[in-house]
Amino acid sequence: MKLIFEFLRYCLGNKVDMSGVVAGMNWQRLYEFASKQAMLGVCFDGIERLGKEYPEELKRNPIDRNLLMTWMGAAQQIRRQNMKVNGVASKLYSMLRKDGLRCCILKGQGNALMYPNPYSRNPGDVDVWIDASRERIMEYAQKKFELEDDIRLQHIETSLDGVPVELHFFPCSMNNLFYHARLQKWFKRNADLQCSNVVSLPDDAGEIAVPTAAFNVVYQLTHLYHHFFDEGIGMRQIVDYYFVVISDELLVISDELLVIRDTLQRELKHLGLWKFAGAVMYVLHEVLGLSEEKMICPMDEKRGKLLLAEILNGGNFGKHFTKYGHFTQQGMAKKYFLKIWRNMHFVRYYPAEALSEPVFRTWHFFWRIKNKK
Structure with missing residues (x-):
């Protein structure tokens, strides 16, 4: 995965020496990763850049033409869908x-x-x-x-x-x-x-x-946290949060960085997001190269490794999970119990949220029945 992570950093605009990455890349594996993580458009942008910046390296390890055409078609479809949305x-x-x-x-x-x-x-x-x-x-x-x-x-x-x-x-x-x-x-x-x-x-x-970015840094972290327990999160959501954390809007207030960071960290603790924030910082660092000075809190390696494993296994919103009995692909009743089983794996990492998830979901089920039109 190391080469794929380096390629992803390159796609997001980071300065990365891609000579060794291009030479060692398995393009089919990269396509499968990008498809599973809903990153086909972003990764195709990187491939187009490689054609301009590393043409000789690409000649030595070319992308299969059929794969390239399929990828290009997917990227064009993503563009058209963005215009519509x-x-x-x-x-x-x-x-x-x-x-x-x-x-x-x-x-x-x-x-x-x-x-x-x-x-x-x-x-x-x-x-x-x-x-x-x-x-x-x-x-x-x-x-x-x-x-x-x-x-x-x-x-x-x-x-x-x-x-x-x-x-x-x-x-x-x-x-x-x-x-x-x-x-x-x-x-x-x-x-x-x-x-x-x-x-x-x-x-x-x-x-x-x-x-605003100041709002999103808390809100979108909460969104990630919620979906982590619901069905799972993928790399697309992580990349979204990466751009929130490094946004110019947050950099503008960097003269007051210590005050801003102290206030933000108090909010994260007050809202029960502190441990998960540390896990996300670890993933942003390991996958996308986020520097420690830009982090909203210290990395949590133990929880971060768990989060990264869940992201890589489950893909976009957990649609590709193979463990936990393929729970996202099951019917409502079976999925209910498999979700509980999955979330019990997280009790020692996030006890308050993990133990509350089946209670909340059960209450919400009956609330929806009661409030149907």
Whole structure:
């Protein structure tokens, strides 16, 4: 994996001597890694750069033509999908603002803006956080959208122009009720600024509001933490968080770095995220070469090795897990018990969240039944 990690750093714009990497690379294995981790577009950008910067090395270890054509087609499809999702994100944001609802687009197309090529990130659905009461959001959604058959605690699932959309009552949840309550208070305190941070999408696709880097460094860590226990996280989510941590916005405030870092670390501990943050820093360092001076907290090697193993085994949102009885590929009932079995492996690392996960999931199941339309 060492060569693949070095190649990934190169794709993200880091200065890496690629002579030895190109010579030793198994291109088929790299493609399989990129496909499993939803990184095909990002890695294809790196291959195009290699053609310009290391042409002789590529001649000595060429990529199979059929593989290259398949990869190019995937990258073009990712680009087209990004353009479509950008249009939907802008349309959704404009519609909500026109109807008097303050909101911001979470993750997704906002994260893509931080990439060297914003069209290379694998797009997903459009998540929008609406700063309004649950009742008002529900009333609005029932008038404006075709809704799914159920409702979830933190969002409503729908679609716009063929793109899946999630209308969020709040950005994210935690399994432990104590930390969940603290997190919601933190979200409410910081909501106003996130709905005011307007950015332009590429190629005049429109404008959207996106969270600030200072907000994302906590929120997206929480999102990673939640999905780690739910189904798993992949390298795409890790790369997203890498760009949050190294963003120019955080560098601008580096004159007050010690004060900012001290405040951030207190928040991480207050929200129950400290141990997981250390694990993520380890992965960012080992895989993407994040320097220690840019870390939001010290690395946690023990938990970091566990996290990295889960990422490499499970892939994007755990879709490729082979252990834990292939739990993400099972039916609802079997998946429920396999999830509990999986999360019991994490009790000694994250006891508060791991022990709370089956309790929260069971409660949420019956809550959804009760609150169906």
